[in-house]
Amino acid sequence: MFDFLSRNRSRWMTLLSVLAALLVLAWWRAQGTPQPMVDAADNKLQCVSYAPFRKPGETPLDPGAMVSEARLREDLSILAARSQCVRTYSVIQGLDKVPEVAKSLGMKVLLGVWIGRERDKNDIEIQRAIQLAREYPDTIRGIVVGNEVLLRREQSAQQMAKYIDQVRSAVDVPVTYADVWEFWSENAELAGHVSFVTVHILPYWEDHPVGIHAAIDHITGTAERMRQMFNGKDVLIGETGWPSEGRQRDAAVASRVNQARFMREFSQAAADHHLNYNFIEGFDQPWKRGQEGAMGGNWGVFDSDGQAKFPATGPV
Template sequence: MPASRTAHRPLWLALLVAHLAALAGLLALVWAQIRPVAMYDLHLAEGEKLKCVSYAPYHLPGQTPFDKKAHVSREQISADLAALSKITECVRLYSIDQGLDQVVDVAREAGLKVLLGAWIGFDRKKNAIELERAIALANANPDIVRALIVGNEVLLRRERSEDEMRALIREAKSRTTVPVTYADVWEFWTKHDSLASEVDFVTVHILPFWEDEPVDIEHALAHVARIHARVGTHFAGKAILIGETGWPSEGRQREASKPSRVNQARYIREFVHQAHARGWNYNLIEALDQPWKRRLEGTVGGYWGMLEARTLKPKFPLAGPVSERAGVLPPVVGAGVGALLGLLLAATSRGTTALRTTALAAAGATTGLIAVLHWEHARIAYRDALEWTVLGGVALLAALLPAVLARWNGEALPAGEEAWARLRARQRPSSAQMLGLLRAVLMFAAAIAALLLFADSRYRDFPTLLYLTPALVFGVVGWWQGKGGRAENIFAWVMLISVIGRWLPEPSNPQAIGWLAAGLALSVPLLAARPRQHEQR
């Protein structure tokens, strides 16, 4: 016969402690995010603005440069540049396709200058057409076009050779009256330094976040100064333009480099102050958030902008303290609603105890808080209907765990195969069987997520919030309820190996540590538990 609920007091106590600890930790994190952080106040001189910012107009829903039929309207460009003209004196373009050739005329109306870019890629025919149009546009507007940038990170992407780029730069220089340059990350400029003799000035990208050894925000400006000095020495006699520098506000932490609104504000403020004090010429990446870049670079790729996509609102002020979050109301409401639902579920269960009721309320509160935090993350990270469907489905299953726990008597969980067989036979599953099936499904999803993150981590977020509720529930239940089936054990081994393998290269990364903890909680109890004891009939 199933054991009574009162016989499982240690289990419910452990569930209560685990959820209260997680709830306290998450609320402390949320509270820390609303704390204003003091930083350098950037006070530009009267009429002084940022020297230049990268501009791409693809910030409205559905817009992407990968859409060959896309054409940006003049009205949108006018609205964008009107907002940018308040903070900068120049915009940098990377291409003049899809309506971007209109930017030069609109920039004149907005009082802006332009660093005109000609996109160079794999397609030689398209390269020739792009360069021809860019040269003509530069020659027709020398009062607006500060320089022509022939290609962006072409050598980094290995889409053209150094000799091919030399030929394209020479052609541009021979046919235009404006200065000509080429833009690439600083390491590739020093590797291909013969190109320096072909350009009027060297345009290097210095992005502390994307360095092979990511740089902490505390040392980011010192790193930029060191690289600028190194490049200046290497190309003595040539002017240097920092063609890209900036910091992301959202996304995956890379070792010591943490994306955040606070860190972005700090970097921009301190960099601009240092650049103006030292007389550096620079271009910030970027003007507006670019949601489409999440397809290329994950969440972090879409959030380098100084202005928000769609609304064009500044993401942070140039003076005064900055906080990561405006308030705590949504997470607190989520926790409160979750706790109330947990209490209602406990109240409608037979033979419940005070300890079990408290544990279910804590589980509900934690789940509600996690659901709100995950929703906030999903809105900035999920890229298409497939991700919303699959990952949203996983989130929904995780949110159902407290409801299934409330109907569970504490008996051993069956293997996922057993629970699935009962469903296929159209037999009504017990609460233990439902919990076992949920464990199998969520372990499968978590194992796939862990494996993908282990194999290809550069642009993937740590999915800790998605699997935190399952980790809290099954991390406790697993110690009391024996081993899972063969499938769950395979998933557990994949999970264990993958989370450890992901953590080892960046052991001090808090996001990697959080994912490690969730992965261990999901996998270790299953692998370490005693063999299941069969109940007597």
């Protein structure tokens, strides 16, 4: 009797092992099989985040790093295939040449001013941005004074209001501040200092991550709450996107297929809901992997070699 039970258990274990192997094999085959999905509403994205540090060993954390005008032209020429606008985050390390290069390519710039803890460095960024806004008023769509400064707790909301007011009083282009939606909710008084509200909505990165199936509803719902909170003031989704590689965060799975699906479904939702947005980001940034993990370096529409990761239409 016991011998019979042992043989029966052995057969079941063998069967389960075979089934598990088949499931794994099917999963791996699916990764290499083109996945059908909805086409993007448009081959062009409204705007994309741009940082030039896409090659191995390149990092903005190197104080001596300097980007050549030739690299800027190469990068923006690639990005022009998917967008006629770039958002930058700083005007040092050669990035102050972005408006000049963008103008020559018929592109627009959402000019970033990096605000950190050090006042002297902040002042350098602000003064150079003011100069550029005066020199390229038809190219610079707006100035973003600070990126997630409140999230990093590097300045107070009161100090950010002073920085924003300083820039607004000196230029004729719109001026804004960018942060995640939670910090806008906690510091709603800043809305009175900006030309428009720039909010980051990143389902994958949320404190309670949102899976790809619910990501678009999460964005459109959050954007509508921001519109209502700021009583009709224009809202720009300053960052949204999905990583093509990295760890799974609850239901949020990083993969190239999910990145393509997100971009396509979001572009359609943006058209349907009349959303203004900037997609993060233009190129993969390998240096971010050391700061944020594998997913940090894999948000690009293009990889670090400048190759498109997926088409805007057809299977992926």
